[in-house]
Amino acid sequence: xxxxxxxxxxxxxxxxxxxxxxxxxxxxxxxxxxxxxxxxxxxxxxxxxxxxxxxxxxxxxxxxxxxxxxxxxxxxxxxxxxxxxxxxxxxxxxxxxxxxxxxxxxxxxxxxxxxxxxxxxxxxxxxxxxxxxxxxxxxxxxxxxxxxxxxxxxxxxxxxxxxxxxxxxxx
Ligand SMILES: [Zn+2]
Numbered sequence: 001x002x003x004x005x006x007x008x009x010x011x012x013x014x015x016x017x018x019x020x021x022x023x024x025x026x027x028x029x030x031x032x033x034x035x036x037x038x039x040x041x042x043x044x045x046x047x048x049x050x051x052x053x054x055x056x057x058x059x060x061x062x063x064x065x066x067x068x069x070x071x072x073x074x075x076x077x078x079x080x081x082x083x084x085x086x087x088x089x090x091x092x093x094x095x096x097x098x099x100x101x102x103x104x105x106x107x108x109x110x111x112x113x114x115x116x117x118x119x120x121x122x123x124x125x126x127x128x129x130x131x132x133x134x135x136x137x138x139x140x141x142x143x144x145x146x147x148x149x150x151x152x153x154x155x156x157x158x159x160x161x162x163x164x165x166x167x168x169x170x171x
Contacts, residue, residue, distance in 0.1 A: 032065035051109035
């Protein structure tokens, strides 16, 4: 249970001078919003889109406010479901960010990317189709390819996308 409101599910461990606090996303964002002086706009809680098979999938929208920026996540409402994320600057337009997230989600579930295959011994495994990944960690667009700092990597780590995350750099 969230230590502040006593009802929300704990999503964030906040390290402070006074010690660690376990907070739900709402209380966490409320605190960050005050600290960073960024207003979080009212946003849709969820949206539904059809995937490549025509199946309707529903995603919850989660917003995470970090000192380094805003992270918006679309988390599918099932266990082991899809997860997509976009990042923006603290002062970026939040509705545009939401639109970007929905576009990315639509694209992500619009094509089949992972296939389940079975080894002769009966073990199943996943394989990528078309040798393509779209589940990359998204780098900060403003950083212009500058290597991420550790805090940003940690930040990105919590905004992982489904199904695969490749951190290998090709330069
Ligand atoms: Zn709370």
